[in-house]
Amino acid sequence: MLELSNLEVVYNDVILVLRGLSIEVPDEKIVALLGANGAGKTTTLRAISGLLDVHEGAITKGTVTYNGERVDTQKPSEIVQTGITQVMEGRRVFAELTIDENLRTGAFTNKDKKSVQDAYDKTMELFPVLKERRSHTAGYLSGGEQQMLAIGRAMMANPDLLILDEPSLGLAPLLVEQIRDIIVDINKSGVSVLLIEQNAAMALSISDYGYIMENGKIVLDGEAEKLRNDEDVQEFYLGLHTDESGERKSFRDVKHYKRRKRWLS
Amino acid sequence: MLANTPLGKLSPASLFVVGLAAAFVIFVIVQAITSPATLLQTVAASLGLGAVYSIIALGFVLIFKATQTINFAQGSLAVAGALFLSFAVSDGHIPFTTIANPLLNIGGPSWIPWVLSVFMALFFAAILGAIVERIAIRPMVGQPLFSVAVITLGLEFILRTLNNDTSETEFRSLEVPWGSEGFKIGDALINWSFVVSIALAIVSFIAVFLFYRSRLGIAMRAVAFDQEAAMAQGIDVGKVFAIAWIAGSMLATLGGIMGTQPPVKQTGAIDPQTATIAFRALPAVVLGGLDSASGALLGGLIVGFAEIFAGQYLSSYASTIGAGYPLIIPYVVMLIGLVVRPHGIFGTPEIRRV
Numbered sequence: 001m002l003e004l005s006n007l008e009v010v011y012n013d014v015i016l017v018l019r020g021l022s023i024e025v026p027d028e029k030i031v032a033l034l035g036a037n038g039a040g041k042t043t044t045l046r047a048i049s050g051l052l053d054v055h056e057g058a059i060t061k062g063t064v065t066y067n068g069e070r071v072d073t074q075k076p077s078e079i080v081q082t083g084i085t086q087v088m089e090g091r092r093v094f095a096e097l098t099i100d101e102n103l104r105t106g107a108f109t110n111k112d113k114k115s116v117q118d119a120y121d122k123t124m125e126l127f128p129v130l131k132e133r134r135s136h137t138a139g140y141l142s143g144g145e146q147q148m149l150a151i152g153r154a155m156m157a158n159p160d161l162l163i164l165d166e167p168s169l170g171l172a173p174l175l176v177e178q179i180r181d182i183i184v185d186i187n188k189s190g191v192s193v194l195l196i197e198q199n200a201a202m203a204l205s206i207s208d209y210g211y212i213m214e215n216g217k218i219v220l221d222g223e224a225e226k227l228r229n230d231e232d233v234q235e236f237y238l239g240l241h242t243d244e245s246g247e248r249k250s251f252r253d254v255k256h257y258k259r260r261k262r263w264l265s
Numbered sequence: 266m267l268a269n270t271p272l273g274k275l276s277p278a279s280l281f282v283v284g285l286a287a288a289f290v291i292f293v294i295v296q297a298i299t300s301p302a303t304l305l306q307t308v309a310a311s312l313g314l315g316a317v318y319s320i321i322a323l324g325f326v327l328i329f330k331a332t333q334t335i336n337f338a339q340g341s342l343a344v345a346g347a348l349f350l351s352f353a354v355s356d357g358h359i360p361f362t363t364i365a366n367p368l369l370n371i372g373g374p375s376w377i378p379w380v381l382s383v384f385m386a387l388f389f390a391a392i393l394g395a396i397v398e399r400i401a402i403r404p405m406v407g408q409p410l411f412s413v414a415v416i417t418l419g420l421e422f423i424l425r426t427l428n429n430d431t432s433e434t435e436f437r438s439l440e441v442p443w444g445s446e447g448f449k450i451g452d453a454l455i456n457w458s459f460v461v462s463i464a465l466a467i468v469s470f471i472a473v474f475l476f477y478r479s480r481l482g483i484a485m486r487a488v489a490f491d492q493e494a495a496m497a498q499g500i501d502v503g504k505v506f507a508i509a510w511i512a513g514s515m516l517a518t519l520g521g522i523m524g525t526q527p528p529v530k531q532t533g534a535i536d537p538q539t540a541t542i543a544f545r546a547l548p549a550v551v552l553g554g555l556d557s558a559s560g561a562l563l564g565g566l567i568v569g570f571a572e573i574f575a576g577q578y579l580s581s582y583a584s585t586i587g588a589g590y591p592l593i594i595p596y597v598v599m600l601i602g603l604v605v606r607p608h609g610i611f612g613t614p615e616i617r618r619v
Contacts, residue, residue, distance in 0.1 A: 054492070054496070076496040076497065077500065079499075080498065085499070088493070092491055094486070096490050097486060101487075102487075104483050105483055105484060108499050
């Protein structure tokens with residue numbers, strides 16, 4: 001289980017981005033972390049994977065523990081070895097390397113040849129598209145294929161916990177569905193998933209539990225089912241607000257000042 | 266007239282290069298008929314010089330591959346390694362100490378202690394590379410590349426001063442087992458150091474080529490492309506940097522040792538000018554493509570050929586074009602090459618989806 005407790009992150013010694021954030025990702029579950037731009041979702045991810053350093057950020061308070069072991073003091077490579085891998089926002093595939101080589105970078109921490117081969121076979125089973133084009137340069141793949149490659153690369157490290165940062169970013173609705181199914185498949189194979197998303201509808205449709213983040217704090221959390229039915233979440237994140245007659249409201253009639261968010265949790 | 270031939274599809278600049286190459290081939294054929302011995306000797310020297318350039322260029326490429334910066338300190342690293350060998354072999358002790366070089370008493374043919382001393386110099390170079398990387402480069406992980414490049418420039422001056430201190434700015438002879446001897450093919454005299462340089466270049470190239478396909482080599486290329494994403498895969502960027510610097514500094518040492526021998530220098534000695542060998546090899550790197558090992562090999566050979574051929578066959582015009590003209594030939598070749606291929610011959614252009 002991954003546990004973040006009272007996490008406070010500061011960039012450049014002055015910019016307070018996370019203000020006492022607490023999250024739990026239980027084993028073999030999918031947990032969604034939702035929030036608008038600038039809420040601190042990606043910072044949360046960096047705090048987990050140890051990449052704050054590169055961005056001049058630091059954890060000033062709180063801890064990150066994984067299965068009882070503190071990981072916030074470890075190097076990124078050590079964190080990957082404990083079983084946490086991430087798929088970064090914007091895919092970030094190594095465009096100049098071939099697909100095979102990209103996948104091999106994912107298995108860098110794994111020195112055992114046989115288990116690398118197993119992971120490779122599993123990845124190819126998950127993403128048949130990649131198999132056809134394994135010796136192609138990754139930079140020429142389409143956006144959806146690159147996202148699959150990024151997820152496949154992360155799976156090569158045999159993670160117990162996979163963190164996905166905006167996997168649906170910039171993808172067509174059909175591809176978003178495909179990615180969603182892949183996440184469900186990965187989860188079924190026993191990997192817990194922390195899903196960071198702006199696409200709340202997609203995230204809540206597959207997750208077990210959800211957190212909603214605003215200004216570096218969790219403002220609402222609960223079972224995904226409960227969040228889906230929450231009136232505020234529906235209006236502000238799912239865009240499903242209906243008027244009294246039960247019909248979808250026209251944008252012309254939306255009065256933004258009429259209702260304000262009031263998180264009561 | 267040319268429009269319908271394959272040549273018609275080329276840009277004027279490429280056409281110019283094709284013309285140059287054709288002129289060179291015709292020139293070589295004419296020389297082969299009129300004075301084959303001179304030609305053979307010139308070709309051998311060109312290969313020798315090209316090989317030395319290639320070795321140094323490979324060091325540049327390795328460090329560039331990992332850190333995306335040109336290591337301007339390559340020349341001083343080369344001299345540091347060569348100096349170490351010079352002290353170990355000629356004076357029989359380790360620099361700054363009175364510890365005698367234990368390898369000299371091994372016995373056997375005289376080249377065995379020398380070869381072992383070369384390995385010791387390479388080991389020293391590896392340590393030096395690792396120290397320099399740890400102190401000056403590692404803190405700059407994730408920082409702007411320009412700053413890193415300027416740091417290497419500073420390192421060049423620091424190391425150069427240390428080198429000059431060590432050698433007391435005197436000529437230091439670097440003994441090699443084959444001396445200044447050579448062998449004859451017909452009337453052409455071919456120096457043994459040409460052969461050794463070529464052999465070392467081939468071995469270095471194969472080693473680098475295999476390394477690129479290994480787990481660590483792929484990691485290095487990943488780091489070069491996107492440091493943060495590489496870190497997210499669990500690749501230890503610091504370790505990759507260290508390995509690149511260790512390997513780069515070892516290649517520099519090999520280049521530095523061969524850079525004191527013909528055809529680079531006739532004296533067989535290390536002097537304050539030896540460090541400039543890296544800047545003479547720089548056009549080879551740029552021409553071949555900064556991130557390509559094959560480019561380093563080919564670029565080194567092209568520049569080597571151009572320099573030696575110009576030195577051999579243009580010498581009667583030296584009063585017009587200036588006595589030191591062979592030294593600027595590499596840069597002229599590089600300029601012409603870059604006009605045709607801005608990324609170098611085998612350099613990777615930025616990958617872009619269309």
